[in-house]
Every structure is written in C-alpha cells, then in structure tokens.
Amino acid sequence: MSESTSVMWFRDDLRVRDNPALRAAVEHGGPIVCLYVLDDESENLRPLGGASRWWLHGSLSALAEELRELGLSLTLRRGPAGEVVRGVVDETDAGAVFWNRRYGEAERAIDTDLKSTLKDERGLDVRSFQANLLAEPWTVQTGQGGWYKVFTPFYRAVTSLPAPRHPLAIPGREHGDETGGDPTTLHRRRLSGDELDSWGLLPKHPDWAAGLRDRWTPGSAGAHERLDAFVRGGVGAYPDEHDLPAEDGTSSLSPHLRFGEISPFEVWHAVERHRARAPRDAAGASAFLRQIVWREFAYHLLYHLPSLGTENMREEFDRFPWEEPDAAELEAWQQGRTGIPLVDAGMRELWTTGVMHNRVRMVVASFLVKNMRVDWRVGERWFWDTLVDADPASNALNWQWVAGSGPDAAPYFRVFNPELQASKFDPHGEYLKRWLPELGTDDYPEPMLDLKESRKAALEAYATIR
Incomplete structure (x- = not known):
C-alpha cells in the first residue's frame, strides 16, 4: 500500500457501492481526494439539460453524504475536466488517479489525453475500470x-x-475486508472546492421543479x-x-x-x-x-457511431424533406396543447415529472417526426433538456429508432396512431384523465392537424427517398 495521495474522479458513477475505481483508491492506501468536475467547457462535450442539472444537484448531495459516512469528503471543481484533474494532481502531489470508463467520443478523448499526460509522461498510477x-x-x-x-x-x-x-461491496463494509478500508482508517485529503449551490443547477425564477421533487429521490x-x-x-x-x-x-x-x-x-x-x-x-x-x-x-x-445523436445513420434520410417547424405548432407539441390527447398527456407528464412512459415516448416522437414531419433532432434536443434520464446513447438511439433513420429502426412507414394507441394501452382513459383534467371541455384545444391526412403526407415524403 502506498502513502501517496490518490484522486478518485467521479463522473457518471455517483455511488460508493459497486464502484471499482473507488475501491482501487482505497486499496491504494494513503489519503484520498474524491473529486467531481462540472465540465461545460471541454470541446464537443454536451452540457447537461435543465432537468438533468436538477438531478445532478440531488445526486451529488447524496454522494457527499455517503462519502462522509466513509470518512471521505467530496471536492467540487468547475472547468475543463482535463485541466482541473491535472491541477488537483499538482496541488496534492498525487501518485495515483482512478476513474470508471465512459464511452462517448468527447469523453474518451478527455480520458485518453489525461492518461497520456499523467501515466505515460509523468509516471503516475492511472487506472480506469468497467463500472457502468x-x-x-x-x-x-x-x-x-x-x-x-x-x-x-x-x-x-x-x-x-x-x-x-x-457487485462489489462498499469499501470497508464487507466482512473480512482484505483492504483494511474500515471507514475509521480512510484518510481524506481536504481541498478547497465549490459549494454545490454556487453551481446554480436548480431552477429558481421560475422554479419549475416541484413535480420533479414530488416524483424523485436522486441518489443511491x-x-x-x-x-x-x-x-x-x-x-x-x-x-x-x-x-x-x-x-x-x-x-x-x-x-x-x-x-x-x-x-x-x-x-x-x-x-x-x-x-x-x-x-x-x-x-x-x-x-x-x-x-x-x-x-x-x-x-x-x-x-x-459517435454522431448517433446528430447524424442520420441511414444516409437516405439526409435527403428527407423535413418541414421547417412552425414555432407555434412546435410550442404546442412541447407544452402538450396539440389537441391529440395521448400526445398532450405524455408531454405534460414529461414537463411535470421529468420522465414519460416509454410507450408514450414512442407515440409523441412519431407524432413529431411523422405527422408534423419535423426533424428528429429537434425532438431529441427537447428531450435532452427536459428528461431527468436524458442519456446520450439511449435518447439518440430511441429517436433514430422512431424516425426510421437508425441502424436498427422501426420502418418510417410505421406511424403510431395516438388514438389507437390510447384505446389499446389506456382503455379506461386513466392516464389521459390524470394529465388532461380539461379533456372533454371547451378548454381543451381542437386537433392542430388531421391524423389521417398527415400520415398520408408523411408516407408520400418517405417515397421520395426510397
């Protein structure tokens, strides 16, 4: 075991249980710096959307408490991740850095560059692990x-x-732990860092997160x-x-x-x-x-396919005649005011809770991409901002699946009919009533388009690229 400081760099692994990088830091011995970097600056790294930032605040708060129970503290820094981690290594004269692997192209580029600098050029013990x-x-x-x-x-x-x-146990919590990582013997290295509230991850004016707070408990x-x-x-x-x-x-x-x-x-x-x-x-x-x-x-x-979230995987869709979205109609889709009940219920569930039932996600996506003929990337960006589970892989794949442009996708001519979907999967209208209390009254809007005619137009548009 070493006496040098190790840096445990948390990213998309905000837990102490089954965390191989954290376990490696404990086994390394010596003081441990637990670090999280909010990186909105690195090249090609996509900033989190609003709902995900709300979740991140709660998740980091929960992680900090879990680490305190182990005798460790969480240091928060903000900036380009590679620069921040190198700075922490210099500041602490750390001898080791551990992290769990990420799989996006921009994230891998950051990690590769950092490992090259710290391990290959400076001789530090730098290791990454399979965790997610x-x-x-x-x-x-x-x-x-x-x-x-x-x-x-x-x-x-x-x-x-x-x-x-x-799964791996929490370091020091399993019976007969060979690491000697009892919480009373773990040493933290205290560093200055940001206060979580200073990052402004929570909405304030207006505070649109009441429904998220009611629905979710971020953290392990x-x-x-x-x-x-x-x-x-x-x-x-x-x-x-x-x-x-x-x-x-x-x-x-x-x-x-x-x-x-x-x-x-x-x-x-x-x-x-x-x-x-x-x-x-x-x-x-x-x-x-x-x-x-x-x-x-x-x-x-x-x-x-690093461009999964930005480029059609089937090249013929590069020629698809997408409609330039009308601002009022796009806003109606976003706010759940299209006059199509299942679409509106789903979009209101999304805005209120930060999630939407997966069956309904397919319906609202199909409506945007096929009935409205709006480019799937417009919908992907809206989901990225409003979903608490906005995932760079799943969100992109699911939009390309619905659009028909992905490598393993539903055919474009499969157009989800919201009325048939509602009758099949919400036969008693319970979901619709939950999210559309005004349904059946004069306050509910008329349909903004004809489902049959818009489906026909979508298929005619698709015929131009076949």
Whole structure:
C-alpha cells in the first residue's frame, strides 16, 4: 500500500457501492481526494439539460453524504475536466488517479489525453475500470470481428457471454475486508472546492421543479429503494403492465442508471436472485433484463457511431424533406396543447415529472417526426433538456429508432396512431384523465392537424427517398 495521495474522479458513477475505481483508491492506501468536475467547457462535450442539472444537484448531495459516512469528503471543481484533474494532481502531489470508463467520443478523448499526460509522461498510477456497462463495446463482436447494428443478434451475443460479475461491496463494509478500508482508517485529503449551490443547477425564477421533487429521490438510496420495490412487486407483472402508462409497471431506474447511482451489475443480479426464488416471475425477469441489454446496445452504437445523436445513420434520410417547424405548432407539441390527447398527456407528464412512459415516448416522437414531419433532432434536443434520464446513447438511439433513420429502426412507414394507441394501452382513459383534467371541455384545444391526412403526407415524403 502506498502513502501517496490518490484522486478518485467521479463522473457518471455517483455511488460508493459497486464502484471499482473507488475501491482501487482505497486499496491504494494513503489519503484520498474524491473529486467531481462540472465540465461545460471541454470541446464537443454536451452540457447537461435543465432537468438533468436538477438531478445532478440531488445526486451529488447524496454522494457527499455517503462519502462522509466513509470518512471521505467530496471536492467540487468547475472547468475543463482535463485541466482541473491535472491541477488537483499538482496541488496534492498525487501518485495515483482512478476513474470508471465512459464511452462517448468527447469523453474518451478527455480520458485518453489525461492518461497520456499523467501515466505515460509523468509516471503516475492511472487506472480506469468497467463500472457502468455489463459488456464494454469492444468486447461484443460479430463472427467477422465487426460490431452489431441489429439488436437481436447483439442480445444473443451479450447473453451468451459469461455471467456479469457480482457487485462489489462498499469499501470497508464487507466482512473480512482484505483492504483494511474500515471507514475509521480512510484518510481524506481536504481541498478547497465549490459549494454545490454556487453551481446554480436548480431552477429558481421560475422554479419549475416541484413535480420533479414530488416524483424523485436522486441518489443511491433512492435507486436501491426503487429497485427493491420493483423486484418485489413489479417484475413479475412486467410483461403485462410495462406498456400501460396508467400503471406503475416499469422500474423507473433509468435516471439512477444514467447518473450511475446504481450499477447494471446490481440491477442484473437483483433480478436474477429474484428469478431463482420466484420461478413464476421468470418471464417478467427475462423481459425486463432484455431492456437492460437494449441500454447496452445503445452504448455499443454510440461507441462505434459517435454522431448517433446528430447524424442520420441511414444516409437516405439526409435527403428527407423535413418541414421547417412552425414555432407555434412546435410550442404546442412541447407544452402538450396539440389537441391529440395521448400526445398532450405524455408531454405534460414529461414537463411535470421529468420522465414519460416509454410507450408514450414512442407515440409523441412519431407524432413529431411523422405527422408534423419535423426533424428528429429537434425532438431529441427537447428531450435532452427536459428528461431527468436524458442519456446520450439511449435518447439518440430511441429517436433514430422512431424516425426510421437508425441502424436498427422501426420502418418510417410505421406511424403510431395516438388514438389507437390510447384505446389499446389506456382503455379506461386513466392516464389521459390524470394529465388532461380539461379533456372533454371547451378548454381543451381542437386537433392542430388531421391524423389521417398527415400520415398520408408523411408516407408520400418517405417515397421520395426510397
């Protein structure tokens, strides 16, 4: 064990449980600097949207408390991440830096440059770890050594790999911990840092986050509470209820996974343990774990297609005759005032809670891209700003899937009919009534377009690029 300071650089892994980089810092010995950098400045790095910034505030606050329980403190700094980390290393004369890997192109460029400077040029112990994906993108290959562009063979490949590793315990909390990392013996290195409130992550004028506060508990405790509740009471009914927006039939883990408050290893093994105890829920467990692998697929694509969120993956869509969005109509879509009930209910749920039921996400996206014929990237940007689970891989993949422009996408001619979707998945109108109390009164707007005619126009537009 070393006596030199180590830097644990937190990013999308805001947890102490099942955190291999944090464990490495503890095993390294010596004082530990726990660092988080708010980076709105590095080249090509996309700043968080408003709802995600709200979540980040709560998540960092929860992480700081978890670290305090281990005798550690969280240092907050702001600026270009590479420069900030190098500055902290110089300030503390650190001998080691640890982090968990990220998979976007801009993030990887930052990490590669930093590792080159600190490890190759200065001889520090710099290590990165697999923490947020069950299978890293370069480990899943086709028989020809390429990468997967279609989900089903990707799913088969991932599920044929050795079982995911078991989650790591909190350092110093497991029985007989060989690291000696008892909370009373961990040493923190105190550094000056920013106050969390000074970052201005929370909305104030106006404060639009009341619904988010009512709906969510950011942090690992909230993540595990939600996972436990879902495994005990929801996973068995998942095949029957996950498509019903009026039911609490999904896990609601997506924002917790997005910020790394819980790991996919923890989720996977919790569901597998339940499957072993309750064979009657096996079908539900399998259906849910398939969605976990869909998230893996999104990151597989993002790694191999860095422009997933900005460029059509099918080149013919570069010629698609998108309509220039009318400002009033786009605002009506954003605010849930289109006069199409299921679309409006979904958009109001999004604005109030920071999430939208996945079935309804497909409907509102299809309405924008096909009925309104607005470029999918316009919708992707709105979701990026308003979703608490705005994920650089999943958000982009799901929009390209609906638009038909992605590598494994629904065909463009599949146009979701909001009325049929509502009658099938919300037959008693409970979801509509929850979010549209004025429905059926003179206060509810008339439809801003004809669903049948707009579908016909969309298919005619698609015919021009076939």
